[in-house]
Amino acid sequence: xxxxxxxxxxxxxxxxxxxxxxxxxxxxxxxxxxxxxxxxxxxxxxxxxxxxxxxxxxxxxxxxxxxxxxxxxxxxxxxxxxxxxxxxxxxxxxxxxxxxxxxxxxxxxxxxxxxxxxxxxxxxxxxxxxxxxxxxxxxxxxxxxxxxx
Amino acid sequence: xxxxxxxxxxxxxxxxxxxxxxxxxxxxxxxxxxxxxxxxxxxxxxxxxxxxxxxxxxxxxxxxxxxxxxxxxxxxxxxxxxxxxxxxxxxxxxxxxxxxxxxxxxxxxxxxxxxxxxxxxxxxxxxxxxxxxxxxxxxxxxxxxxxxxxxxxxxxxxxxxxxxxxxxxxxxxxxxxxxxxxxxxxxxxxxxxxxxxxxxxxxxxxxxxxxxxxxxxxxxxxxxxxxxxxxxxxxxxxx
Numbered sequence: 001x002x003x004x005x006x007x008x009x010x011x012x013x014x015x016x017x018x019x020x021x022x023x024x025x026x027x028x029x030x031x032x033x034x035x036x037x038x039x040x041x042x043x044x045x046x047x048x049x050x051x052x053x054x055x056x057x058x059x060x061x062x063x064x065x066x067x068x069x070x071x072x073x074x075x076x077x078x079x080x081x082x083x084x085x086x087x088x089x090x091x092x093x094x095x096x097x098x099x100x101x102x103x104x105x106x107x108x109x110x111x112x113x114x115x116x117x118x119x120x121x122x123x124x125x126x127x128x129x130x131x132x133x134x135x136x137x138x139x140x141x142x143x144x145x146x147x148x149x
Numbered sequence: 150x151x152x153x154x155x156x157x158x159x160x161x162x163x164x165x166x167x168x169x170x171x172x173x174x175x176x177x178x179x180x181x182x183x184x185x186x187x188x189x190x191x192x193x194x195x196x197x198x199x200x201x202x203x204x205x206x207x208x209x210x211x212x213x214x215x216x217x218x219x220x221x222x223x224x225x226x227x228x229x230x231x232x233x234x235x236x237x238x239x240x241x242x243x244x245x246x247x248x249x250x251x252x253x254x255x256x257x258x259x260x261x262x263x264x265x266x267x268x269x270x271x272x273x274x275x276x277x278x279x280x281x282x283x284x285x286x287x288x289x290x291x292x293x294x295x296x297x298x299x300x301x302x303x304x305x306x307x308x309x310x311x312x313x314x315x316x317x318x319x320x321x322x323x324x325x326x327x328x329x330x331x332x333x334x335x336x337x338x339x340x341x342x343x344x345x346x347x348x349x350x351x352x353x354x355x356x357x358x359x360x361x362x363x364x365x366x367x368x369x370x371x372x373x374x375x376x377x378x379x380x381x382x383x384x385x386x387x388x
């Protein structure tokens with residue numbers, strides 16, 4: 001075996017082993033490396049009231065209720081299988097609309113309501129021009145009214 | 150393959166190719182920016198901030214492509230002792246670092262209005278920041294350990310090891326829940342980005358790729374010339 005071939009085998013093996021180890025390691029992190037809990041995670045893990053949690057999911061259609069004080073908003077976050085009631089006091093980001101994603105830092109209160117301290121909007125992978133909305137089927141169920149309000 | 154191992158032959162090819170890539174790249178980036186900024190509609194939720202993708206996404210792609218290039222060059226250097234390989238890897242490192250940084254900066258500027266925050270420590274943002282730090286580490290390592298002709302075994306090994314981060318960046322949004330959105334552009338399947346945004350984005354990505362190539366060729370020509378100068382000075386000192 002020539003020295004060059006020896007180096008070739010060695011480097012190829014090293015690359016395969018390294019990338020394999022990296023991918024397996026990262027993949028094994030799963031939950032720990034996730035940025036937030038979904039409502040299903042909260043339902044399954046049933047965390048104690050008062051524990052700091054980051055919650056992520058979609059805002060349920062028709063669930064946003066703004067209070068008379070103008071800064072408190074109540075809504076439901078769902079992930080398709082579980083739901084979580086959330087309350088937040090403060091200015092909501094522009095992308096916070098019904099049917100879109102949110103990420104909220106906060107804690108559960110004694111009644112199981114999630115009290116959010118910060119609220120971030122999450123954009124999804126769909127990029128759709130405003131004019132085409134409602135025509136393009138991939139735009140989904142969102143109606144123009146939710147944008148106007 | 151070894152036909153191109155020859156630096157003289159490489160230089161004969163690189164010299165006319167450089168202005169072609171440079172001017173072509175600048176022209177395409179300009180076209181894409183004008184097209185992207187003035188001729189694309191506002192996005193349904195993001196409004197006009199969507200237009201930052203014409204810079205952000207090519208920066209991200211090229212930041213990752215750059216390290217792929219460093220890894221390929223490093224493997225070539227380790228196995229075949231290719232005289233151009235170390236020059237190529239070191240030439241890629243600086244624009245690679247710059248493009249990764251611009252990806253992080255433009256992403257942050259977009260994140261403030263869209264998400265409501267400049268930065269979060271989720272899987273995608275963190276792994277991209279790690280890529281930027283890997284570039285910085287590579288540049289320092291290659292500069293400090295290079296011997297004659299710019300070769301450095303340890304830098305080459307580091308270049309190979311660093312590819313571990315690339316699949317992590319790519320799949321971070323699929324393995325983990327992240328603040329960053331999932332993948333929109335797919336070669337095989339259906340892209341979830343409207344064609345009105347996709348086409349200027351592809352033009353912009355091609356333009357920035359040509360620019361990246363031009364920078365790499367210019368830097369390789371410069372370091373090859375420097376090697377020649379050093380060798381001649383050494384010969385003159387010996388005489």
